[in-house]
Amino acid sequence: MSNGTREHWSGGLGFTLAAVGSAVGLGNMWRFSYMAAENGGGAFVFLYIVLTALVGLPVMLAELTLGRGSQKSPIQALVHYGGDAWRPLGALFVAAGFVILAYYSVISGWTVRYAVEAALTGFPQDAGAHFGAIASGYPAVAWHLVFMGLVSFVVSGGIASGIERVSVALMPLLGVLVLGLAAYVTTLDGAGEGYRYYLTTDFREVLDFGVLKDAAGQAFFSLSLGMGAILTYASYLGRDRNLPKEALLVAASDFGVAFIAGMVVFPLVFALGVQGDVSASTLGALFVTLPKAFAQMGGIGRVIGGLFMLALVVGALTSAISLLEVVVSSAIDGLGWARRSAAWVCGGAIALLGVPAGMSLDALGLMDQIGGNLLLVLGGLVLSLFVGWRLGERALEEGEVGGGNRAVLRLWLFMLRFVVPPVLLIVLWYSLKESAALVIKLFS
Numbered sequence: 361m362s363n364g365t366r367e368h369w370s371g372g373l374g375f376t377l378a379a380v381g382s383a384v385g386l387g388n389m390w391r392f393s394y395m396a397a398e399n400g401g402g403a404f405v406f407l408y409i410v411l412t413a414l415v416g417l418p419v420m421l422a423e424l425t426l427g428r429g430s431q432k433s434p435i436q437a438l439v440h441y442g443g444d445a446w447r448p449l450g451a452l453f454v455a456a457g458f459v460i461l462a463y464y465s466v467i468s469g470w471t472v473r474y475a476v477e478a479a480l481t482g483f484p485q486d487a488g489a490h491f492g493a494i495a496s497g498y499p500a501v502a503w504h505l506v507f508m509g510l511v512s513f514v515v516s517g518g519i520a521s522g523i524e525r526v527s528v529a530l531m532p533l534l535g536v537l538v539l540g541l542a543a544y545v546t547t548l549d550g551a552g553e554g555y556r557y558y559l560t561t562d563f564r565e566v567l568d569f570g571v572l573k574d575a576a577g578q579a580f581f582s583l584s585l586g587m588g589a590i591l592t593y594a595s596y597l598g599r600d601r602n603l604p605k606e607a608l609l610v611a612a613s614d615f616g617v618a619f620i621a622g623m624v625v626f627p628l629v630f631a632l633g634v635q636g637d638v639s640a641s642t643l644g645a646l647f648v649t650l651p652k653a654f655a656q657m658g659g660i661g662r663v664i665g666g667l668f669m670l671a672l673v674v675g676a677l678t679s680a681i682s683l684l685e686v687v688v689s690s691a692i693d694g695l696g697w698a699r700r701s702a703a704w705v706c707g708g709a710i711a712l713l714g715v716p717a718g719m720s721l722d723a724l725g726l727m728d729q730i731g732g733n734l735l736l737v738l739g740g741l742v743l744s745l746f747v748g749w750r751l752g753e754r755a756l757e758e759g760e761v762g763g764g765n766r767a768v769l770r771l772w773l774f775m776l777r778f779v780v781p782p783v784l785l786i787v788l789w790y791s792l793k794e795s796a797a798l799v800i801k802l803f804s
């Protein structure tokens with residue numbers, strides 16, 4: 361079905377802002393702070409930075425190369441370069457998109473609800489009880505469905521007039537919000553303790569494989585890698601773009617927002633003395649501790665908290681859009697569906713799959729471990745082997761189109777061949793072990 365009429369970004373910053381919109385999301389704030397808290401702060405942040413550069417960047421460029429070169433959605437892109445044998449691995453990407461968006465939308469639903477509550481009623485004093493009441497059950501499912509409706513609506517509008525338009529309008533807003541919040545928290549008494557916790561590295565923990573696994577999974581999740589989201593966005597890209605430059609721009613923006621979000625979250629938490637709650641509920645950390653802090657701040661807390669939640673909603677929306685676009689563009693290319701029906705049918709199916717995550721936090725945590733960690737790491741491994749070994753020199757040629765630097769690309773190919781796969785194999789092993797342990801715990 362793909363032919364000369366494939367949609368394209370309208371140019372300028374359209375693609376870049378959409379890709380940054382995909383990368384910047386709940387991963388940067390909710391997942392990053394919950395992972396950092398669970399893994400002891402600084403050591404995690406340190407490994408996350410290292411893995412973003414050593415593994416994230418090369419895989420991002422691999423996705424950009426496959427997408428732009430083939431001008432096809434993930435399954436067809438693998439088949440285009442590798443032949444039919446690769447089809448099942450492409451299907452794995454689409455499956456990951458299904459699982460991740462299903463629970464991602466539930467969490468997004470919480471943020472929409474908090475944002476609306478901040479505007480209408482403020483943050484309740486008993487944040488823990490409130491979170492317990494809204495995180496699972498029918499109201500959680502209802503907000504999840506509302507959110508999926510919004511996402512499907514934007515995706516049904518297409519690339520330039522749907523996704524690009526929303527990203528160009530909202531991403532600058534998100535940047536301003538996050539920077540403004542970071543500036544505000546520097547004025548709080550006791551913020552220093554938070555910066556210290558966040559930025560101090562205990563190098564003994566860097567050697568822990570559990571921390572390594574979480575840092576790698578987080579790097580993939582946050583950069584939207586390992587399931588063809590960046591690949592899909594790049595498939596709407598013209599041949600005039602410099603791919604290494606785009607990869608660097610997107611990765612740097614994503615890291616910047618994650619880092620600055622940490623400069624908002626940890627000082628807030630420490631300044632208001634609610635740090636004890638972080639380790640008590642890691643998955644809900646952001647949604648319990650921060651609202652508690654906002655409630656204690658009185659009137660200004662409502663404003664600051666409302667803006668924080670608004671930033672979260674913006675990030676969540678532009679990320680969810682990219683997750684759905686992977687599935688939708690696969691249905692358009694592979695099944696010949698029209699965009700509009702693909703958007704609503706796929707969006708509807710994912711909404712259904714999200715119902716269990718909306719009913720139980722255990723189910724949500726399990727989907728995050730399997731979709732958000734295991735499948736992404738596996739996908740990243742497949743991508744690095746595919747581009748590094750199967751495409752090999754051909755990938756260099758595609759990378760040079762649009763002005764990629766030869767020496768940089770050579771280094772990239774070397775990383776894809778010899779550095780990324782062994783690191784990901786180790787990570788995959790630990791991820792498999794933890795996924796198995798979670799499944800056993802949940803079903804026994």
Ligand code: TRP
Pocket residue numbers: 382383384385386387388460580581582583584585586587589679680682683736
């Ligand atoms: N990167 C987004 C975030 O940090 C989530 C996301 C969007 C994603 N698209 C993805 C994660 C594709 C993995 C794969 O919130």
